[in-house]
Amino acid sequence: SGAACYLLDVSGHGVAAALQAVAIGRTLNAPAGDPDSLLVEDDGTPTRPGEVLARLSARFPFDGRSEQFFTMFYAVAAGAGGRVRFA
Numbered sequence: 001s002g003a004a005c006y007l008l009d010v011s012g013h014g015v016a017a018a019l020q021a022v023a024i025g026r027t028l029n030a031p032a033g034d035p036d037s038l039l040v041e042d043d044g045t046p047t048r049p050g051e052v053l054a055r056l057s058a059r060f061p062f063d064g065r066s067e068q069f070f071t072m073f074y075a076v077a078a079g080a081g082g083r084v085r086f087a
Contacts, residue, residue: 012067
């Protein structure tokens with residue numbers, strides 16, 4: 001077993017930034033087994049952090065018109081070995 005955490009920041013203020021933060025949060029919190037789950041693979045293992053960020057970037061690309069973007073730190077810690085992977 002292990003643990004994971006993320007820190008997310010969406011650019012801007014107001015409704016547009018809040019809506020993007022909610023949309024990303026809902027995407028990240030899709031339950032395991034859901035085809036839209038980004039954090040857990042089909043076999044139940046945590047998705048590699050770099051892959052999580054790549055998938056999020058594909059789903060929420062930079063919008064040049066609104067200049068809307070997000071930054072994120074995501075880490076997964078393995079239980080017994082104490083290894084931490086992050087992106």
